[in-house]
Amino acid sequence: MSNGLTFSHRLTRLYAWIGGGFILFILLMAVGERLGLGIQTIGYLFMFVPIVAYAGIGFLSRTADVVEYYVAGRRVPAVFNGMATGADWMSAASFIGMAGTLYLKGYDGLAFVMGWTGGYVLVALLLAPYLRKFGQFTIPDFMGARYGDTTRVLAAIGAILASFTYVTAQIYGVGIITSRFLDVSFETGVFVGLGGILVCSFLGGMRAVTWTQVAQYIILIIAYLMPVVFLSYKVTSIPVPQLVYGTVLEKVTERENAIMADPAQATARADYAQRAQAIERRIEHLPPGTDKAELAKLRQEKADAEEHAKPLAPHAEPFPGPDPGHARLNFLALTFCLMVGTAALPHVLIRYYTTPSVREARNSVFWSIFFISLLYFTAPAYAVFAKYEVYTNLIGTPIADLPSWVASWSKVGLVKVEDINHDGVLQLAELTLNPDVIVLATPEIAGLPYVVAGLVAAGGLAAALSTADGLLLTIANALSHDIYFQMLHPAASTTRRLTMSKVLLLVVAVFAAWVASTKPATILSMVAWAFSIAGACFFPALVLGIFWKRATRQGAIAGMLIGLGITLLYLIGIRFYGMATWFGISDVSAGIFGIPAGFATIILVSLFTPAPDRDTQNLVESVRYPSLKL
Amino acid sequence: MTSDDKRRAYWRRTRWLTLVLLGVWGLVTFAPAWWAQGLNRYSLFGWPIAYYMGAQGTLLVYLAIVGIYVWTMERLDRRYGVEEEAYVEETLEPEVPGDDDE
Numbered sequence: 068m069s070n071g072l073t074f075s076h077r078l079t080r081l082y083a084w085i086g087g088g089f090i091l092f093i094l095l096m097a098v099g100e101r102l103g104l105g106i107q108t109i110g111y112l113f114m115f116v117p118i119v120a121y122a123g124i125g126f127l128s129r130t131a132d133v134v135e136y137y138v139a140g141r142r143v144p145a146v147f148n149g150m151a152t153g154a155d156w157m158s159a160a161s162f163i164g165m166a167g168t169l170y171l172k173g174y175d176g177l178a179f180v181m182g183w184t185g186g187y188v189l190v191a192l193l194l195a196p197y198l199r200k201f202g203q204f205t206i207p208d209f210m211g212a213r214y215g216d217t218t219r220v221l222a223a224i225g226a227i228l229a230s231f232t233y234v235t236a237q238i239y240g241v242g243i244i245t246s247r248f249l250d251v252s253f254e255t256g257v258f259v260g261l262g263g264i265l266v267c268s269f270l271g272g273m274r275a276v277t278w279t280q281v282a283q284y285i286i287l288i289i290a291y292l293m294p295v296v297f298l299s300y301k302v303t304s305i306p307v308p309q310l311v312y313g314t315v316l317e318k319v320t321e322r323e324n325a326i327m328a329d330p331a332q333a334t335a336r337a338d339y340a341q342r343a344q345a346i347e348r349r350i351e352h353l354p355p356g357t358d359k360a361e362l363a364k365l366r367q368e369k370a371d372a373e374e375h376a377k378p379l380a381p382h383a384e385p386f387p388g389p390d391p392g393h394a395r396l397n398f399l400a401l402t403f404c405l406m407v408g409t410a411a412l413p414h415v416l417i418r419y420y421t422t423p424s425v426r427e428a429r430n431s432v433f434w435s436i437f438f439i440s441l442l443y444f445t446a447p448a449y450a451v452f453a454k455y456e457v458y459t460n461l462i463g464t465p466i467a468d469l470p471s472w473v474a475s476w477s478k479v480g481l482v483k484v485e486d487i488n489h490d491g492v493l494q495l496a497e498l499t500l501n502p503d504v505i506v507l508a509t510p511e512i513a514g515l516p517y518v519v520a521g522l523v524a525a526g527g528l529a530a531a532l533s534t535a536d537g538l539l540l541t542i543a544n545a546l547s548h549d550i551y552f553q554m555l556h557p558a559a560s561t562t563r564r565l566t567m568s569k570v571l572l573l574v575v576a577v578f579a580a581w582v583a584s585t586k587p588a589t590i591l592s593m594v595a596w597a598f599s600i601a602g603a604c605f606f607p608a609l610v611l612g613i614f615w616k617r618a619t620r621q622g623a624i625a626g627m628l629i630g631l632g633i634t635l636l637y638l639i640g641i642r643f644y645g646m647a648t649w650f651g652i653s654d655v656s657a658g659i660f661g662i663p664a665g666f667a668t669i670i671l672v673s674l675f676t677p678a679p680d681r682d683t684q685n686l687v688e689s690v691r692y693p694s695l696k697l
Numbered sequence: 698m699t700s701d702d703k704r705r706a707y708w709r710r711t712r713w714l715t716l717v718l719l720g721v722w723g724l725v726t727f728a729p730a731w732w733a734q735g736l737n738r739y740s741l742f743g744w745p746i747a748y749y750m751g752a753q754g755t756l757l758v759y760l761a762i763v764g765i766y767v768w769t770m771e772r773l774d775r776r777y778g779v780e781e782e783a784y785v786e787e788t789l790e791p792e793v794p795g796d797d798d799e
Contacts, residue, residue, distance in 0.1 A: 192763075383737060383745045437760060
């Protein structure tokens with residue numbers, strides 16, 4: 068050995084140990100299962116062993132230094148920052164929900180795949196290198212330096228608004244996973260999960276979050292790839308699902324045609340159509356003054372029945388359904404909003420403050436998109452393989468002979484089978500699958516041992532914990548750094564600032580966990596809004612702030628307010644007040660109006676207000692060059 | 698060239714590169730989706746083309762865009778003399794790494 072190791076070498080060695088250790092742990096568990104280790108014990112071990120590892124990293128990364136606490140000391144090498152961004156970015160929804168969404172929506176679900184990767188092109192080209200050159204601690208820091216303190220406060224509020232619903236959903240996801248695998252109540256699961264979140268971030272801020280996120284990325288990617296690699300091997304004898312699922316897709320299409328031609332499928336659909344009509348008649352004949360909840364329940368039942376009566380939409384067909392024109396418009400709008408939102412979510416952008424240089428920041432966006440694509444490349448394959456298994460081995464099977472995973476997931480309500488036409492055989496129309504079940508049940512669908520199910524749970528937990536940590540830190544820092552330190556007490560000592568940060572982190576975490584434990588249906592359905600909100604609030608002001616010296620403080624304030632205002636108006640109007648849609652665009656894509664409105668307002672108002680002063684212009688000039696030698 | 702000229706030239710090139718790559722990004726994101734129904738009539742190794750683009754092709758182009766950007770910008774940095782000093786990682790005495798694995 069040479070005398071001394073660089074930081075990167077040391078990190079590579081450490082994470083090789085962690086990755087290798089994790090694989091060894093999986094093998095040990097597999098052997099244990101063979102030798103009769105109980106399912107319950109395996110579930111517990113897969114929950115706790117990784118958490119102990121995260122806690123170890125979190126403890127070793129404890130810090131009392133401001134630069135370490137806020138930006139991990141600015142010495143995170145590009146590759147590791149890429150992995151940390153991957154874990155930061157990929158949430159419980161990506162890990163558990165994405166493949167299921169693709170299963171149910173086919174082509175139309177690809178808006179998420181493109182949106183959540185293509186956003187990083189915007190990050191690379193328009194933001195990351197410049198923010199790194201600016202080199203402060205938070206996104207509101209940049210807004211404040213470029214446009215003044217009012218904008219800083221607006222940005223802090225925007226950051227909290229976009230991150231809070233999102234973090235609640237992550238903690239909810241953690242609660243679901245822990246409660247299912249530890250066999251405890253959902254509320255207990257949420258608070259166990261809260262412990263898991265805090266061990267990663269409480270003592271070491273960004274430094275601890277960064278190094279646990281790298282470990283979490285390694286665990287989540289192993290956990291995501293393994294089941295689908297096995298499934299691919301089982302179906303095609305080639306263990307590279309991403310390369311071979313095209314041929315499987317062809318077989319799925321054949322099966323789709325066969326299923327549509329099957330008369331039994333037609334009778335099942337006709338029965339559902341009849342049921343929908345029957346419910347409709349009941350609704351018409353309800354006595355006036357019937358309970359509203361009763362009515363809503365009947366409406367839901369009718370909608371469910373109608374859903375089952377619909378013809379099967381071929382997997383690869385874009386925009387099936389009666390109105391392809393609007394479906395296409397919505398697809399494009401959603402892709403756009405997800406991309407711009409990705410490029411504007413503060414918890415992602417602050418990751419690029421942590422690299423040692425502008426050059427490394429650029430490099431690390433490349434690694435981010437690479438590591439993220441590994442999962443998003445695989446998700447559509449996951450969906451196609453699962454569909455192939457369901458369409459060939461499940462549909463057309465006598466209901467008495469269904470595989471046991473159907474029964475076990477029916478118990479928790481994620482799978483529903485109903486023999487509506489009483490022929491004793493399962494038709495496609497008679498099967499209801501919750502999107503989450505695709506990833507959760509694939510180990511069983513592929514006939515893999517229970518260890519793999521535990522592995523999937525550990526991966527889902529890693530995804531949810533890492534995202535929750537990144538978001539919590541963003542919220543706590545917006546409060547402690549931007550509001551408390553910058554606005555209220557600029558004279559606060561370093562110790563006091565850090566104490567404040569940690570206290571706020573704890574308060575926000577407990578509050579978010581409490582909100583999550585009440586299972587707030589509205590908040591959970593609002594998660595997709597975060598992208599439109601962040602996109603409309605930050606993106607125009609950030610991009611123009613870098614690329615257009617003439618953008619003024621008044622322009623930015625007006626642009627942020629109008630962009631955010633239009634987005635919120637549209638979201639809330641459509642969702643809660645039955646407002647008519649504009650061009651048929653659904654509420655999740657509200658940013659398609661807010662983002663351009665933000666750009667237009669900033670440009671217009673800036674042109675009518677005096678140009679920014681010399682200092683501000685010099686700041687803009689300086690962020691454009693990695694290093695100025697004058 | 699004076700250093701001011703060099704600086705301006707660097708920024709002009711940066712903007713051009715950004716604009717061109719954004720154009721490619723927009724084209725590869727929105728064109729296949731807009732013409733998805735037509736494109737899907739042809740297939741590639743089993744994938745209908747529009748589906749393949751959405752699931753893999755576009756992602757590969759994104760990676761290429763960012764890769765080209767990183768590579769070109771590094772060359773521009775050096776050519777116009779705005780590159781950073783090489784960052785030297787701190788070297789630590791060899792020691793037992795933190796024992797965090799299971």
